[in-house]
Amino acid sequence: MLRTTQTVTEEASAAPSRLVLAFALMALMLTLVLPVRCLALAEGYDSQARVREIFDGERLRLTAQYCKIHYGLDSSELREPQMIVLHYTAFHTFEESYRFFLPDLLDTQSRKDISSGGAVNVSAHYLVDRDGTVFQLASENVICRHTIGFNYTAIGIENVGSGSADLTQAQVESDAALVSRIKKRHPSIEYLIGHQEYQDAWRPHFKLYRERDSSYHFTPKHDPGLLFLKRVRTLLKDGYGLAFKD
Numbered sequence: 001m002l003r004t005t006q007t008v009t010e011e012a013s014a015a016p017s018r019l020v021l022a023f024a025l026m027a028l029m030l031t032l033v034l035p036v037r038c039l040a041l042a043e044g045y046d047s048q049a050r051v052r053e054i055f056d057g058e059r060l061r062l063t064a065q066y067c068k069i070h071y072g073l074d075s076s077e078l079r080e081p082q083m084i085v086l087h088y089t090a091f092h093t094f095e096e097s098y099r100f101f102l103p104d105l106l107d108t109q110s111r112k113d114i115s116s117g118g119a120v121n122v123s124a125h126y127l128v129d130r131d132g133t134v135f136q137l138a139s140e141n142v143i144c145r146h147t148i149g150f151n152y153t154a155i156g157i158e159n160v161g162s163g164s165a166d167l168t169q170a171q172v173e174s175d176a177a178l179v180s181r182i183k184k185r186h187p188s189i190e191y192l193i194g195h196q197e198y199q200d201a202w203r204p205h206f207k208l209y210r211e212r213d214s215s216y217h218f219t220p221k222h223d224p225g226l227l228f229l230k231r232v233r234t235l236l237k238d239g240y241g242l243a244f245k246d
């Protein structure tokens with residue numbers, strides 16, 4: 001009887017200790033595994049941006065087609081980007097701009113100038129609203145169609161607005177902060193240009209130009225304009241200590 005009581009007591013005291021051990025193990029696993037999982041989910045995304053994803057499987061397939069024709073690449077993956085290109089959308093509101101980028105297919109009526117270049121719609125990785133709110137439309141790990149000859153290596157930032165003077169101080173500040181965060185994630189980036197500078201063969205970035213379709217030509221661009229570019233570049237230099245090669 002005594003022996004039985006002792007056995008029961010031992011078992012009773014052993015059970016909670018096994019439970020505690022199991023909880024401790026679970027806690028340890030969560031501590032080790034969760035951050036890795038979170039990091040994996042966040043890869044390619046900016047922690048301060050609001051995500052409004054426009055890429056789906058079909059868009060990735062169309063992008064891969066575009067990349068094969070223009071760059072000889074077999075995927076739509078953006079690897080080790082080397083430049084950032086700033087733009088404005090020529091629309092007055094975020095919703096108009098977003099609706100323009102959202103469809104997978106290019107609007108061949110309004111974009112007759114580039115329709116021979118492929119079916120995938122134009123887009124950019126980021127869209128900065130007039131109040132400076134940063135929206136992320138695509139992972140930094142995919143190629144977006146925004147700058148002829150450079151998409152394979154460029155991250156695109158669009159700003160809601162229709163002219164250099166029309167863009168806001170909040171957009172200047174958000175663009176500069178975003179550029180500095182992107183540069184931290186991708187030390188491979190050496191060039192920052194405005195879309196209107198992309199075909200300037202004398203600028204340092206032009207050595208990155210790549211186009212396999214000889215019938216596909218540059219289209220004239222005025223975005224985001226010298227005034228806006230100057231303000232962003234000045235803030236990057238003075239506020240973040242960042243100067244790019246262009």
Ligand SMILES: [Zn+2]
Pocket residue numbers: 086087088146195221223
């Ligand atoms: Zn542009």
